[in-house]
Every structure is written in C-alpha cells, then in structure tokens.
Amino acid sequence: MKNKTVGITTTIPCEVLIAAGYNVVDLNNIFVTSENYKKFIDIAETEGFPKSCCAWQKGIFGACIDKNFKEIVGVTEGDCSNTKALEEVLDMKGIKIYPFSFPQSHNIQDIKLSIDNFMNTFNVSFDKVEKVRQRINKIRCLVKYLDELTYKENKVSGFENHLYQVSSSDFNGDIYKFESDIKNKIEEVKKREPFTQQLRLGFIGVPPMPCDIYDYVEKFNARFVYNEVQREFAFPRALQAKNIYEQYYDYTYPYDIKFRLKEIKKQIKERKIDALIHYTQAFCHRQIEDIVIKNELNIPVLNIEGDRLNFLDARTKIRLEAFLDMLQDLIIMNKQVTL
Structure with a gap:
C-alpha cells in the first residue's frame, strides 16, 4: 500500500508521522523552491489573505491548495502566531488538520504530554x-x-x-x-x-x-x-x-x-x-x-x-x-x- 502524504507547516516530530506510514512534506520547501513561487502568494491573496500577512503564511496556504494536500499538521504553539488562523481557513476548505504544540512552559512533562497526544492521534507506539x-x-x-x-x-x-x-x-x-x-x-x-x-x-x-x-x-x-x-x-x-x-x-x-x-x-x-x-x-x-x-x-x-x-x-x-x-x-x- 502506498504511503499517504501529509503536509507540515514547520518542523514537527516527523518520526511519529513516518511511523504511522506517511510521507512528510514541508510546505515551506515547496513554496520557496518553486520557480513560480509568487503564484502561491497570489492564490492566498485571491482567497482574501491581507497584504500585511507574512508571505510565508500565504505561500504555505497557496502550496497546500495548489498541490491538493488533504491532510496537514500545523504548529499552533511555538511557531508563527498566524498558524491558528491559517488552519481555520484550510479546515474551511475541507482539509484535515492535525494541530501540534511546542508548550511554551518548556517543561519536559508538558512536551511529553504533547508528543504522547500526537502519537495517540496517529495510533503509533x-x-x-x-x-x-x-x-x-x-x-x-x-x-x-x-x-x-x-x-x-x-x-x-x-x-x-x-x-x-x-x-x-x-x-x-x-x-x-x-x-x-x-x-x-x-x-x-x-x-x-x-x-x-x-x-x-x-x-x-x-x-x-x-x-x-x-x-x-x-x-x-x-x-x-x-x-x-x-x-x-x-x-x-x-x-x-x-x-x-x-x-x-x-x-x-x-x-x-x-x-x-x-x-x-x-x-x-x-x-x-x-x-x-x-x-x-x-x-x-x-x-x-x-x-x-x-x-x-x-x-x-x-x-x-x-x-x-x-x-x-x-x-x-x-x-x-x-x-x-x-x-x-x-x-x-x-x-x-x-x-
């Protein structure tokens, strides 16, 4: 059976996704290495993203839509402050969203809880x-x-x-x-x-x-x-x-x-x-x-x-x-x- 593909908005515990049988693709890398990277920004702005929004966020959105990703892991704590809103728009588009957090407490027990929840979501040990x-x-x-x-x-x-x-x-x-x-x-x-x-x-x-x-x-x-x-x-x-x-x-x-x-x-x-x-x-x-x-x-x-x-x-x-x-x-x- 061919592995499913999941997009990520930044570095996350990819070990969990690979263990669950996914191919992991960083949406940032699709965006920034594209010869026509501006089209991803245009897709986001056509959708209504403001001019004052970070180009990376618009590029991630555009890459996700253009490449027809069905599942995304978004970091809602510990990365971009706009990711939560980005996830809401992607969810509106029918894309499955898996949130992940790097706890700002920076406490090992809180990090363990976050990763354990992530493993449970994907049913891996x-x-x-x-x-x-x-x-x-x-x-x-x-x-x-x-x-x-x-x-x-x-x-x-x-x-x-x-x-x-x-x-x-x-x-x-x-x-x-x-x-x-x-x-x-x-x-x-x-x-x-x-x-x-x-x-x-x-x-x-x-x-x-x-x-x-x-x-x-x-x-x-x-x-x-x-x-x-x-x-x-x-x-x-x-x-x-x-x-x-x-x-x-x-x-x-x-x-x-x-x-x-x-x-x-x-x-x-x-x-x-x-x-x-x-x-x-x-x-x-x-x-x-x-x-x-x-x-x-x-x-x-x-x-x-x-x-x-x-x-x-x-x-x-x-x-x-x-x-x-x-x-x-x-x-x-x-x-x-x-x-």
Missing part, C-alpha cells in the same frame, strides 16, 4: 517511534558531518549548508533518497580545496526567502559558517537525547529567545564567528526579538528584513556591502593594534 528516530538519526549524523565540513574544514558553502539542513525538516519527502544524496555531496565536497574568505558570518533567524544572500556575501571576502534555525531543523544533538521527548525539549527554535541565545553564543565561540546577519520576515512577531539579540551578543549584528521577494533587493545589498566593509576595516584595525 512509543517503541515504534523510537525505532524510526534511531533510523533517522543516522541521516542526521550525515547532516551534522556536512555542517562540520562547513566550519572546521571550510569545504562547504553557506548555501549548501543551508540547503541540506533546512531540507532535514522533511528529508525532501524521501529519507532514503535524501540519505543517498547527502552521502554523495559529502564525498564531493571532501575533494575540494578549502574556501578562503576571511570573514566568518553566522545567519540567525528564520530561513531566508532571498537565498542569493549566500552567494552575495562571498563577493566581499565573507562566508556563512553557521545557519542557526536550519541547523536546529537537523537536530545536531539528537544522539545525546535519550528519547524523542528529550530531543524535542532540546530543540531551540520553538522556545523563548533566551534559550535560543545560549546555543547561538556557544556556536559563535566554537565557529569563531565575526558577525551575525539576523534575518526577519516582514509582519512577523519575531522581528521584535532583534532588540534582545543585539543587547545580549557582543559581536556586530545586522538585521535585514524580507517580504515577498526570493532575491535581495538593492537596498538590502547596499546595507550588506556597507556592513561587510565595516567588518573588514575592524579586522584591519585590530591587526594594527595587535602589531
């Missing part, structure tokens, strides 16, 4: 879910190794690092093909000469719509060696978790900014990051977190905002160039002071 988790963790180890090749050996580009980690939310709908693809990618990059860009950047915040940011910064002697949220989608600490409850307790993205910042600070130090680009989406509540981030971190942070475009606009390019020029000047100044 803890043991079966753990077996799937162990299988998937083998793939996550490969993604983690690719990440290490990015910042330890400088052989993986910022975009490649982004792509394989962000794809770990659903493993491109096929864990076996994804495993094969990343093994081939690892063999390819190991044969490369290391990248030589001097500035080491971190990318924090939601994954970007304008993915050309990775290639653009490389024109200015800079390279991304850290993608915060994308890395969390790949669960780099999954092997340290005793079970699925601990794994999703340790997942930083859905919880408060202080919990996220602990891991960000650790990665800044480990990866020797010179500065951060904080990407936020227009009309998103996470924009306000930039205030806390800049107050808590002791390295330069540039906040850039995206909306409907999947490429950098002229203003953002100018701001990035000025920021990277300033960083180069700081490095030269520090070298002179050291001498």
Whole structure:
C-alpha cells in the first residue's frame, strides 16, 4: 500500500508521522523552491489573505491548495502566531488538520504530554517511534558531518549548508533518497580545496526567502559558517537525547529567545564567528526579538528584513556591502593594534 502524504507547516516530530506510514512534506520547501513561487502568494491573496500577512503564511496556504494536500499538521504553539488562523481557513476548505504544540512552559512533562497526544492521534507506539528516530538519526549524523565540513574544514558553502539542513525538516519527502544524496555531496565536497574568505558570518533567524544572500556575501571576502534555525531543523544533538521527548525539549527554535541565545553564543565561540546577519520576515512577531539579540551578543549584528521577494533587493545589498566593509576595516584595525 502506498504511503499517504501529509503536509507540515514547520518542523514537527516527523518520526511519529513516518511511523504511522506517511510521507512528510514541508510546505515551506515547496513554496520557496518553486520557480513560480509568487503564484502561491497570489492564490492566498485571491482567497482574501491581507497584504500585511507574512508571505510565508500565504505561500504555505497557496502550496497546500495548489498541490491538493488533504491532510496537514500545523504548529499552533511555538511557531508563527498566524498558524491558528491559517488552519481555520484550510479546515474551511475541507482539509484535515492535525494541530501540534511546542508548550511554551518548556517543561519536559508538558512536551511529553504533547508528543504522547500526537502519537495517540496517529495510533503509533512509543517503541515504534523510537525505532524510526534511531533510523533517522543516522541521516542526521550525515547532516551534522556536512555542517562540520562547513566550519572546521571550510569545504562547504553557506548555501549548501543551508540547503541540506533546512531540507532535514522533511528529508525532501524521501529519507532514503535524501540519505543517498547527502552521502554523495559529502564525498564531493571532501575533494575540494578549502574556501578562503576571511570573514566568518553566522545567519540567525528564520530561513531566508532571498537565498542569493549566500552567494552575495562571498563577493566581499565573507562566508556563512553557521545557519542557526536550519541547523536546529537537523537536530545536531539528537544522539545525546535519550528519547524523542528529550530531543524535542532540546530543540531551540520553538522556545523563548533566551534559550535560543545560549546555543547561538556557544556556536559563535566554537565557529569563531565575526558577525551575525539576523534575518526577519516582514509582519512577523519575531522581528521584535532583534532588540534582545543585539543587547545580549557582543559581536556586530545586522538585521535585514524580507517580504515577498526570493532575491535581495538593492537596498538590502547596499546595507550588506556597507556592513561587510565595516567588518573588514575592524579586522584591519585590530591587526594594527595587535602589531
């Protein structure tokens, strides 16, 4: 019997869905990788979504309708504040909605209750879910190794690092093909000469719509060696978790900014990051977190905002160039002071 397909609005315990015999597809990835991504936004706005609504939410809705999804898992706590309303519109369209929550209490017992309820909804046992988790963790180890090749050996580009980690939310709908693809990618990059860009950047915040940011910064002697949220989608600490409850307790993205910042600070130090680009989406509540981030971190942070475009606009390019020029000047100044 062919597996059924379920769409997801963000990273969730996909182990449960796979154990229940589903193919899991991240609607975000359908939207942002489409050559005609604007049509998904147009579908939502034609339906009545306001101009002031986040483009990601409109893209998710449009992808769901255009690709004729029948079942969706939506995260109603711990992600976008608009997801609940999105689910109500999808439900109106006759689409089956399965809600999931990352409890804001960030209490392990509350997380266990949420995941147990999720397992009960799909009628799968803890043991079966753990077996799937162990299988998937083998793939996550490969993604983690690719990440290490990015910042330890400088052989993986910022975009490649982004792509394989962000794809770990659903493993491109096929864990076996994804495993094969990343093994081939690892063999390819190991044969490369290391990248030589001097500035080491971190990318924090939601994954970007304008993915050309990775290639653009490389024109200015800079390279991304850290993608915060994308890395969390790949669960780099999954092997340290005793079970699925601990794994999703340790997942930083859905919880408060202080919990996220602990891991960000650790990665800044480990990866020797010179500065951060904080990407936020227009009309998103996470924009306000930039205030806390800049107050808590002791390295330069540039906040850039995206909306409907999947490429950098002229203003953002100018701001990035000025920021990277300033960083180069700081490095030269520090070298002179050291001498």
